[in-house]
Amino acid sequence: MSAWTTLVGSSTMASGFGRDIARKRDGVQTREGFRIAASALLICVGYYLGARIGFMLRLPPATPSVLWPPNAILTAALLLTPPRRWWIYLLAALPAHLIVEVAARLPASLVLALFVTNCSEALLAAALVRQFSGGGTAFNTFRGLATFILCASLIAPFLSSFLDAGAMAVFRGENYWLDWRTRFFANVLTELTLVPPIVMIGSGQTAGVLPRPGRRLLEWGGLWLGLIIVGGIIFNWHPQSGTFVVLSHLPITVIMPFLYWAAVRLGPLATSLAVLTVEALAIWGGAGAWYLPSPAENVLSLQIILIVVTAPLLSLSGLMQERRQTRDAVRASEAFLSEGQRLGSTGSFSWRVDTDEITWSEQVYRIFEFDQAVPVTLELIGTRVHPEDIPLFYEMIDRARGDGNDFEYEHRLRMSDQSVKYLHVVAHGTRDQDGRLEYVGAIQDVTERRLSEEALSKVRSELAHVARATSLGALTASIAHEVSQPLSGIITNASACLRMLAADPPNVDGARETARRTIRDGTRASDVITRLRALFAKKEATTESVDLNEATREVVALSLSELQRNRVILQAELAVGLPLVTGDRVQLQQVILNLLLNASDAMTGVTDRPRQLVIRTERDEGHRVRLSVQDAGVGFEPQDVDRLFEAFYTTKSGGMGIGLCVSRSIIENHHGRLWAAPNAGLGATFSFSVPCAPGGVTGSDSFGTVRTPAVTYAEHCMRNS
Amino acid sequence: MVARSLVSIVDDDESVRESLPDLLREFGFTVQAFSSAEEFLASDCVAQTRCLILDIAMPGMSGPDLQRELTRRRQEIPIVFITAYVDETVRPRVLAQGAVECLFKPFTEQALREALNVALRAT
DSSP: OHHHHHHHHHHHHHHHHHHHGGGOOHHHHHHHHHHHHHHHHHHHHHHHHHHHHHHHTBOTTTOOBSOOHHHHHHHHHHHTSOGGGHHHHHHHHHHHHHHHHHHTTOOHHHHHHHHHHHHHHHHHHHHHHHHHTTTOOOTTSHHHHHHHIIIIIIIHHHHHHHHHHHHHHHHHOOOHHHHHHHHHHHHHHHHHHHHHHHHHHHTTTTTTTSOOTTHHHHHHHHHHHHHHHHHHHHHTOOOOTTTTGGGTTHHHHHHHHHHHHIIIIIOHHHHHHHHHHHHHHHHHTTTOTTOOSSHHHHHHHHHHHHHHHHHHHHHHHHHHHHHHHHHHHHHHHHHHHHHHHHHTTEEEEEEETTTTEEEEOHHHHHHHTOOTTSOOOHHHHHHHBOGGGHHHHHHHHHHHHHHOOOEEEEEEEEOTTSOEEEEEEEEEEEEOTTOOEEEEEEEEEOHHHHHHHHHHHHHHHHHHHHHHHHHHHHHHHHHHHHHHHHHHHHHHHHHHHHHHHHSSSOOHHHHHHHHHHHHHHHHHHHHHHHHHHHHHOOOOOOOEEEOHHHHHHHHHHHHHHHHHHTTEEEEEEEOTTOEEEEEOHHHHHHHHHHHHHHHHHHTTTOOSSOEEEEEEEEEETTTEEEEEEEOOSOOOOGGGTTGGGSTTOOSSTTOOSOHHHHHHHHHHHTTOEEEEEEOSSSSEEEEEEEEEEEEEEOOSOOOOOOSOHHHHHHHHHHHHO | OOOOOEEEEEOSOHHHHHHHHHHHHHHTOEEEEESSHHHHHHSSOTTTEEEEEEESOOSSSOHHHHHHHHHHTTOOOOEEEEESSOOTTHHHHHHHTTOSEEEESSOOHHHHHHHHHHHHHHO
16 A cells, blocks of 8 residues: 555656656756656556455455456556556556566466556546546546546446456456456456545545544544444354345445445545445455355455445545535635625625514624624614614614615614714615515724714814914914004094093094094904904814805905015905805815915015916806916926925925815815916916805805905905994 | 194005094194005195105005105105004114104004104204
8 A cells, every 4th residue: 555655646746747847957857757767666566566465355265356456556547647658657567567467377478468458447447537527537526536437437447357358268268258247346346446545645635535633533533443343343253154144235234334424524535445444354354244155256245235335425425525615615705704894894784674584794793792692683783773873773774664775874883881883884675586675785884984084074173273373373464464553543543532632622523533433443453353263263164154255355354464565466356146155164264365375475576577366256167166366476387286285395485385285175175176277377376166055145246356455455344344 | 823834644544544634633733644655746745745654565656665756856755654564674774765763553642743753853
């Protein structure tokens, strides 16, 4: 047996090297030649030993061999190697054949004839298997085993035995049909039991077949221990001949459970090896347990019974092996899916609406933190749903029950430790043949995403505040101016008022007029402070209907003197009847302010042309409103357009570079878009576009074209006062 | 009786044009207010103005522009600048150009009187 294993091992390696030879490398070729020579030598040795064993397995006196291994060894060798090398291995067996047969004192011509018939069986078997199993020798599948049983263990011995018997009849004058019968059954049984283990081990089809340490090894051990004990007893029990004829089928009856065990649980390799073990035990016991008159009949009986039992058992073991592989594949796939669900925080579920039968995947149990043993019901789910979302949850259930439409919604869970989870549920409704509704869907735990969105929103709000504070710094001079003007008026008026009252007679009318103006200027200063407070307060974003024109006017009013100080000529073209937009007024004003100040800064170095700045509002396509700020400044290079909106990118010496970045995030939060484009002439235009609020337009008043900002400002102040 | 001295005010801020003349009349001056440098130059008050109270930052011709224009025309009117922009560099600049004083808004009645006294003494 060890010689066979070595032979098979090396011939496998030889075949492996056969592929490498294509690389045409001398070193490899040399090694390849060495491998072939070693394989050939081992086949020779295996053939020799097989033949010696075959002779030994003849039950005395002078009965035919129970098994004849040489042919099976040749078949296995050919199955393991490519056809172009078959002649080498067949020739390699010749010396062994000569040594064995000449020692048996057979005439030389018969010896050669027998070699030809032996080779013919192996060639037929290997060629047929190769033809009908698609080239491979898959002994782990039903199809592979069935093809092997039919081609290699039945057809090939059936045909070659005619040649065998013919040779014996011609050269030795033996009984043709008796010889045919003897050789046929011996060859069939040998092929059936010896070839599968050799080929399976030789071609590495032992994954999941050979015992591994652990329970599987224990099972193999248990099977063989039982088989050897029971077989040893039953095959060595020799009751007086004729007394127990009725028991002639007892041995196989007792042995069958072990063979079934091997076929059902342990696979084709174990099945072949178990049958081999039975053969060995039967031969050791003298094959006498069949209680037949002659040893030859006993042997024949053993052969026929084992062939009849082994062929279907091997097929069965192939089926079972396939089933196990399918099951393993399904398990691996399930594990893969489960791991995927775990990683994606997404579980799947099904819900039969008529019976309220709910099935959850493992991950859904993990999300809900329920034990998998607990049966899922709507009531159980209800205990986890966040109390505030309970009405939503049951409304969703009722709606799904009613219309059978797909649904998608989000709700929260409150876990036993009071923590909150956010779930996103998507389900698809299907109806079976009887019209019963079933939903299949996915549940995703979006808690982390939701929390990070909240964190992001908070950071954005803080950053917006920083950006506003930065603008505040830039506006300090402007703000000081805005407050100083009315203060100056207040002090001057109050001084005049005091003087008028102190005159003799007091100028009461004049004093009243100056006091009135004092109040007006006080209101004007107060308005400035109010606007500043609104624009620079740190608060969470709110949603309201915003008149973009009015918001723009306020920002323009605050920044006018800053623009004026920078000698910027502001032209406001605010569309009449502009629809309202939905959003946070202060945040939108922050964006407008940022665009205005940027435009003004971009024109600081301009001396050769008017520092013209146009701020324009207009309707945009798709029920949107667009605001654009166009300057005549330095502009930007087209390749820098993307960088403009990156945080900390700035072209200003004192800038932080967060204004445009924050502005864009604010506009995107308003489901809008903020972009920049170079002008056809000089400078650049920054625009944003946001969706309109449903219904409502602004008042019909408009700035129109403003060439004297101060006048506009004064008008604005008067309107506010 | 000595004719009252004419003080002219040029400021684009309406509130200043309303309140400052009242106060100056209380001081005893004749007052004319103009909303821009151009308006002042176009008026017939230039030659009679004994003191000019002039805003620095105005659309169009600024205060310093007017100062230079008057110098060019050899109209040596004492100028008191007033401004709401607290810019420390502007004051020395206009003083170097010959201005009497530069007041930052809001200024007190006292500061204004002193500046006017200096200006009128200069003539």
